[in-house]
Amino acid sequence: xxxxxxxxxxxxxxxxxxxxxxxxxxxxxxxxxxxxxxxxxxxxxxxxxxxxxxxxxxxxxxxxxxxxxxxxxxxxxxxxxxxxxxxxxxxxxxxxxxxxxxxxxxxxxxxxxxxxxxxxxxxxxxxxxxxxxxxxxxxxxxxxxxxxxxxxxxxxxxxxxxxxxxxxxxxxxxxxxxxxxxxxxxxxxxxxxxxxxxxxxxxx
Amino acid sequence: xxxxxxxxxxxxxxxxxxxxxxxxxxxxxxxxxxxxxxxxxxxxxxxxxxxxxxxxxxxxxxxxxxxxxxxxxxxxxxxxxxxxxxxxxxxxxxxxxxxxxxxxxxxxxxxxxxxxxxxxxxxxxxxxxxxxxxxxxxxxxxxxxxxxxxxxxxxxxxxxxxxxxxxxxxxxxxxxxxxxxxxxxxxxxxxxxxxxxxxxxxxxxxxxxxxxxxxxxxxxxxxxxxxxxxxxxxxxxxxxxxxxxxxxxxxxxxxxxxxxxxxxxxxxxxxxxxxxxxxxxxxxxxxxxxxxxxxxxxxxxxxxxxxxxxxxxxxxxxxxxxxxxxxxxxxxxxxxxxxxxxxxxxxxxxxxxxxxxxxxxxxxxxxxxxxxxxxxxxxxxxxxxxxxxxxxxxxxxxxxxxxxxxxxxxxxxxxxxxxxxxxxxxxxxxxxxxxxxxxxxxxxxxxxxxxxxxxxxxxxxxxxxxxxxxxxxxxxxxxxxxxxxxxxxxxxxxxxxxxxxxxxxxxxxxxxxxxxxxxxxxxxxxxxxxxxxxxxxxxxxxxxxxxxxxxxxxxxxxxxxxxxxxxxxxxxxxxxxxxxxxxxxxxxxxxxxxxxxxxxxxxxxxxxxxxxxxxxxxxxxxxxxxxxxxxxxxxxxxxxxxxxxxxxxxxxxxxxxxxxxxxxxxxxxxxxxx
Numbered sequence: 001x002x003x004x005x006x007x008x009x010x011x012x013x014x015x016x017x018x019x020x021x022x023x024x025x026x027x028x029x030x031x032x033x034x035x036x037x038x039x040x041x042x043x044x045x046x047x048x049x050x051x052x053x054x055x056x057x058x059x060x061x062x063x064x065x066x067x068x069x070x071x072x073x074x075x076x077x078x079x080x081x082x083x084x085x086x087x088x089x090x091x092x093x094x095x096x097x098x099x100x101x102x103x104x105x106x107x108x109x110x111x112x113x114x115x116x117x118x119x120x121x122x123x124x125x126x127x128x129x130x131x132x133x134x135x136x137x138x139x140x141x142x143x144x145x146x147x148x149x150x151x152x153x154x155x156x157x158x159x160x161x162x163x164x165x166x167x168x169x170x171x172x173x174x175x176x177x178x179x180x181x182x183x184x185x186x187x188x189x190x191x192x193x194x195x196x197x198x199x200x201x202x203x204x
Numbered sequence: 205x206x207x208x209x210x211x212x213x214x215x216x217x218x219x220x221x222x223x224x225x226x227x228x229x230x231x232x233x234x235x236x237x238x239x240x241x242x243x244x245x246x247x248x249x250x251x252x253x254x255x256x257x258x259x260x261x262x263x264x265x266x267x268x269x270x271x272x273x274x275x276x277x278x279x280x281x282x283x284x285x286x287x288x289x290x291x292x293x294x295x296x297x298x299x300x301x302x303x304x305x306x307x308x309x310x311x312x313x314x315x316x317x318x319x320x321x322x323x324x325x326x327x328x329x330x331x332x333x334x335x336x337x338x339x340x341x342x343x344x345x346x347x348x349x350x351x352x353x354x355x356x357x358x359x360x361x362x363x364x365x366x367x368x369x370x371x372x373x374x375x376x377x378x379x380x381x382x383x384x385x386x387x388x389x390x391x392x393x394x395x396x397x398x399x400x401x402x403x404x405x406x407x408x409x410x411x412x413x414x415x416x417x418x419x420x421x422x423x424x425x426x427x428x429x430x431x432x433x434x435x436x437x438x439x440x441x442x443x444x445x446x447x448x449x450x451x452x453x454x455x456x457x458x459x460x461x462x463x464x465x466x467x468x469x470x471x472x473x474x475x476x477x478x479x480x481x482x483x484x485x486x487x488x489x490x491x492x493x494x495x496x497x498x499x500x501x502x503x504x505x506x507x508x509x510x511x512x513x514x515x516x517x518x519x520x521x522x523x524x525x526x527x528x529x530x531x532x533x534x535x536x537x538x539x540x541x542x543x544x545x546x547x548x549x550x551x552x553x554x555x556x557x558x559x560x561x562x563x564x565x566x567x568x569x570x571x572x573x574x575x576x577x578x579x580x581x582x583x584x585x586x587x588x589x590x591x592x593x594x595x596x597x598x599x600x601x602x603x604x605x606x607x608x609x610x611x612x613x614x615x616x617x618x619x620x621x622x623x624x625x626x627x628x629x630x631x632x633x634x635x636x637x638x639x640x641x642x643x644x645x646x647x648x649x650x651x652x653x654x655x656x657x658x659x660x661x662x663x664x665x666x667x668x669x670x671x672x673x674x675x676x677x678x679x680x681x682x683x684x685x686x687x688x689x690x691x692x693x694x695x696x697x698x699x700x701x702x703x704x705x706x707x708x709x710x711x712x713x714x715x716x717x718x719x720x721x722x723x724x725x726x727x728x729x730x731x732x733x734x735x736x737x738x739x740x741x742x743x744x745x746x747x748x749x750x751x752x753x754x755x756x757x758x759x760x761x762x763x764x765x766x767x768x769x770x771x772x773x774x775x776x777x778x779x780x781x782x783x784x785x786x787x788x789x790x791x792x793x794x795x796x797x798x799x800x801x802x803x804x805x806x807x808x809x810x811x812x813x814x815x816x817x818x819x820x821x822x823x824x825x826x827x828x829x830x831x832x833x834x835x836x837x838x839x840x841x842x843x844x845x846x847x848x849x850x851x852x853x854x855x856x857x858x859x860x861x862x863x864x865x866x867x868x869x870x871x872x873x874x875x876x877x878x
Contacts, residue, residue, distance in 0.1 A: 020722030023310050024714060030307070030676030034669060048300070051672065056297030058306060062726035071723045072256035073731060077779045078214035079254025087254070094255040098263020102734075105266050106293060109286035113294070140293060174716045176724070177358040179834055183366055185319045 001156070002168060008153045009068045009171050015146060016065020022058040026051065045127045052126075053136045060139050064146035067154065069173050084167050092158035099151050107144030114138040217779055218249050236275055240747020243268045247738065247788070248780075257784055258727075261734030265289075269741035292736040296729060300672070301407040306725040307675035308398055312354035313717035314682030315656070318689045320649050321350050321363050327645035333454045337439035337446040339375055340382065341432050343368040344389040348428045349650070351393025353657050355400055357819060358830050361390035365834040378445040379839055380847030381438070387827035387844065388431055388851035391819040394782065395812050396424030398660055398675065401782055404728065405808045408790045412805075418665045418873040419809050426868060427813065427858045434854055456641040461491050472640040473499055473632040498644060502631050506624045513620055518611045652688075656681050665876065686713050728783060735787035748795060755796055762800040769793055769807075770814050770859065777818030781826075785815065809869040813862060816855045820848045 029050060037043040066072055079087060116122075117134040124130030160168050175181075225245045229238055243264060250260050269288055273281035296302065329342035343364060351360040364386045372382040394401045397417035406413035439446045469475030476496045635643075660678040663669040669677070690709045694702035742748060760768065776785050790811070797804050819827050828844045835844070862868050 016722055016726075017719060020718040023306055023718050023721045023725075027307060027310060027676045027679040030673055031680045034673050034677055051303060052298050052300065055303040055306060058722060059725045059729035060297060062722035063730050066723045066726040066730070067256070069723060071727055072258050073727055073781060073783060074254045074256055075251035075780060075784065076254060077217070077252045078211060081211050081214075082254075090253050091255060094250070094253070094260065094263075098250075098255070099259040102259060102262035102266050105286060105289055106262070109290035110293070112286075113290040136297075137294065139297070140290060174719050176356065176720055177362050177830060177833075179362060179366075182359065182362050185317075185321070185363065 001160070005153050005156060005168065006171060008149060012064040012068040012146060012150045013171060013173065016062045016068070019058055019061035020065075022054050026054045026058070029054070045129070046131050049124045049126055049131050049133075053131075053133075056136060057139050060143035061146070063143055064150040067147065067150045068170070070170070083165075084161055085165055088158040088161035088167075092155060092162070095151060095155050095158065100148075100155075103144055103148050103151060107141050107148060110137075110140030110144055114141055214252060214779065218252055221245050221249055235746070236272060237746040237750035239268065239271060240742050240745030241750060243742065243745065244747060244792075251784060252779055258730040258734040261731070261738040261788070265734065265737035265739075265741040269737065269744055272741060272744035288740055289737055292740055293733050296732045296736055299407060299732075301403060301413060302729060302732065304403050304413065304671040304675050305400055305728055306721050307672060307679055308355060308400055308403070309724045310717055310721040311660075311675060311679040311682045312356050313720050314679060314686050314713065315653070316350075316354045316356060316359050316363075317713045317717060318682070318686040319693065320653065320685070320689050321346065322367060323645065323649035324350060324653065325364075325367055327642060327649050330454065330456060330642045331646060333449070335436060336443070337377075337381075337435045338449070339368065339372045339377060340385040340435045340439070340446060343372070343382075343385045344428065344431045344435065347386065347389025348392045348396065349653055349657070351390055352396040352399075352424075353393075353653050355393045355398070357390050357393060357827060360393060361387060361827050361830040362834055364390060365831045369831070369835060372446075373836065375449055376447040379843050381435070381445050382847070383828075383831060383835075383839070383844040384847030384849075384851045385431070385435060387820060387825075387831055387848050388854075389428075390827055390830075391816055392424065392428055392431075394819070395420060395427060395816055397421060398657075398664070398671070398678070399812075400728070401786070401812055401815065402808070403671070404732075404783065404786050405790065405811060407732070408786055409794045409804050409808060411808055413671050414664055414667070415805050415873045415877060416808055416812075417661065417671070418876055419805055419869040420812055421661070421665075421872060423809055423813055423858070423862050423869050426861065427816070427855065430854050430858055431851065434850065456638055456645075458637055458641060461488070471633075472635045472637050475637070495640070498647070499632075499635065499640065501647075502643075503628050506628055510621060510624045514613070514617060517614055517617050652685060656685065665872075667876075683710070683714065686710065731783055731787055735791075738788070739791040742791075748792065751792055752796060752799075756799065760800075762802055765796070765800045766802065766807075766810070766863070769796075770810055770863075773811060773814050774817060777815060778821045780818070782815040782818050785818065786811070803870070805873065806866055806870060810859065810862060813855065813859050817852050820852045820855070 029047070033044060033047045079090070082090070114134065114137040117137040122133050122137075124133045157168055222245075225242060229242060247260060247264050250264070251257050266285060266289060270281055270285045273284045325342060325346045328345050329339060332338045332342050332345070335341050346368070347360055347364055350363075351357065354360060369382055369386060372385075373379065393399060397420050399420070402416040402420055403413055405411065406416050435446075469478065472495075476492060476499055479492045480496060656678065659681070660674045663677075664671050664674045687706060687710050690713075691702060691706040694705045694709075755765070773785060773789070776789065793807070794804060797807055819825060822828065822845055825845070825848065828841060828848060831844055832839070832841050
């Protein structure tokens with residue numbers, strides 16, 4: 001079972017990582033667009049649509065990845081103080097009550113929404129001759145499916161935690177506040193904190 | 205039993221809410237509107253339980269929207285709910301305000317990984333050595349700058365906890381003062397633009413992010429200044445809280461090549477002039493010229509500012525665009541304000557030109573950004589590739605435009621000139637070799653970052669680029685910054701192979717930053733998906749109407765309403781985080797503003813300032829937990845909380861100040877966009 005959980009985690013992570021590079025593209029595209037507009041006097045009509053499509057795809061496709069890494073914001077007044085079993089009970093109930101119906105509805109609605117868009121080969125109407133928008137709308141059901149899959153895995157995790165009284169492990173990933181990495185950045189030794197003396201001799 | 209206490213707090217809050225529901229709901233005649241309010245209360249309780257907020261909102265929204273539609277037409281209800289849902293989702297996906305979030309977040313992660321915070325802290329600390337409580341003041345300033353550039357509270361507090369906290373404790377500073385300075389300073393990044401909070405508020409309330417940025421600038425600076433003022437006054441009153449550092453800690457080693465000069469002349473400026481005159485005492489001419497160029501930078505910067513002021517002041521009247529004038533006045537104000545604080549180090553000079561000390565990558569950055577700041581005549585905001593046009597070009601361009609017909613020089617211009625001359629004289633009279641070294645350190649750490657921020661912010665506020673564009677170009681600048689600092693780091697460690705090592709680092713940095721950006725963006729934007737479905741359901745049920753009618757029936761004055769709203773937000777800040785407060789509760793407050801004739805922009809500034817307290821108020825004070833995570837074991841969480849309390853008080857003072865003098869926030873947007 002643990003192998004199945006981790007492989008779904010890996011899938012979500014892979015998808016999330018793959019789509020996260022869109023941010024690099026987006027940065028480059030907009031930087032180029034600014035340069036092109038001011039320096040070359042050559043703005044592109046499709047630039048705005050391209051930006052929106054990249055941004056929307058980025059965050060939608062990263063939803064499952066974020067869930068796999070437990071990255072969606074939680075209200076942490078009580079949760080952190082509960083025992084794992086209590087946490088799992090709350091989670092499993094609310095996954096079934098809120099998450100599953102919500103995401104299924106989103107995927108189902110998104111499927112028909114995208115199908116309609118495909119049927120008329122919809123183009124963006126932001127500019128006169130906008131780029132096709134139907135692939136972008138297809139992102140909704142696809143992201144929903146990945147999210148649903150990851151949600152099922154999370155429910156199984158809760159069940160395992162209820163049985164064992166401890167959370168099953170997750171894959172490692174980059175953390176926003178990774179103390180070890182940050183320590184590297186500021187040259188601090190736990191043994192000899194004197195190394196950070198202000199104005200120490202290694203200033204130059 | 206501490207844990208018990210925490211649980212009690214949460215449970216009693218929930219009990220209060222549930223009890224209110226039971227008592228207040230008119231169970232006899234339950235209308236849709238009451239169900240809406242019920243939903244609102246339920247969602248707060250459920251969020252406090254700890255399930256991911258985005259999906260709580262989505263699930264509840266779907267269910268209650270279905271209830272609302274069913275009461276109208278049961279046959280169509282399911283279809284309508286599905287349509288509503290997907291359309292709300294798509295509107296978040298194609299939102300042209302939220303798109304700036306991933307870009308700013310990306311820029312933040314890149315700047316964070318440039319690994320310049322250590323130098324920044326060190327150089328700021330040395331520059332401020334004469335101020336009472338210098339370590340704590342330097343901590344706040346470092347936090348403010350770094351947090352502004354990165355916007356990541358957790359990382360800033362952790363880094364400063366590793367860097368400044370041990371330094372302060374070792375110097376004998378009181379634990380709670382040190383902890384308070386770090387946690388309060390680290391949260392400033394959420395308020396001072398470019399911040400994600402203001403984008404989220406702008407997207408929720410339909411207020412221009414550009415105006416919000418312009419408006420939040422001075423309140424943010426004011427809060428930082430209040431923190432610094434508090435520390436200085438406190439240390440003056442009770443010197444035992446922050447003992448002076450021994451002189452040996454403040455000595456900066458001079459480069460050996462300059463020793464012969466330094467031994468003969470105390471003042472670096474005259475020393476270098478004499479050396480240039482031929483008596484260089486064996487110091488190579490190249491070194492002397494290089495140092496002399498660095499020394500000239502403050503004068504050049506002030507001179508170009510004066511020039512820009514002149515060009516702006518005498519601009520032909522038919523040119524409608526007054527941004528040059530505003531910019532110059534604004535920039536001059538800033539550098540003067542900073543100079544008064546620490547004139548003797550000459551650190552407040554925005555270097556409009558680059559110099560030899562500048563890192564290779566940072567050079568184009570600084571040049572470009574300096575150009576942007578010094579003269580808004582240059583159209584490209586922070587585009588490094590275009591930086592080939594040197595800073596000197598900018599005034600010339602302006603000169604070309606303005607050469608047609610000049611207005612007479614106004615009298616105040618001569619005052620500006622006098623101040624500038626006095627400043628330059630003061631800087632050079634007090635510039636000894638130590639200060640020259642400190643100034644060079646600042647050039648390598650403080651100015652590139654400050655210029656990046658000001659370039660991004662300036663291009664947004666003066667309308668050269670949209671926030672999205674500025675964020676993207678800022679991200680580009682972040683890559684260059686990271687590359688430059690990593691390269692310097694590698695060069696210092698071992699000269700060979702520094703370039704390849706830097707490239708490898710850079711690849712890693714971009715990869716990690718992309719992953720983190722994806723996660724953060726997904727977190728915020730899915731929350732938006734959830735909340736937009738939720739608020740649609742709330743509106744459908746007519747909960748908004750009930751709230752409106754109820755508030756209007758109380759017959760409040762605008763002032764009372766503002767106080768009530770801010771009080772509610774303050775209370776909500778204890779159990780909830782800022783994202784949740786803004787996306788769930790702002791849609792309820794915003795429609796009421798029109799009735800009380802309150803500017804949503806002003807309300808947003810108050811909210812942003814108010815939510816600073818959300819980070820410092822226990823039990824969800826994230827800042828405290830990050831600091832506790834890296835603090836020495838003898839520092840208790842209670843000491844940290846105790847240290848944060850005075851700073852929370854200052855936040856409330858700042859809130860009151862902004863509230864009494866709205867011009868602090870509204871002056872800049874009014875001047876720029878009236």
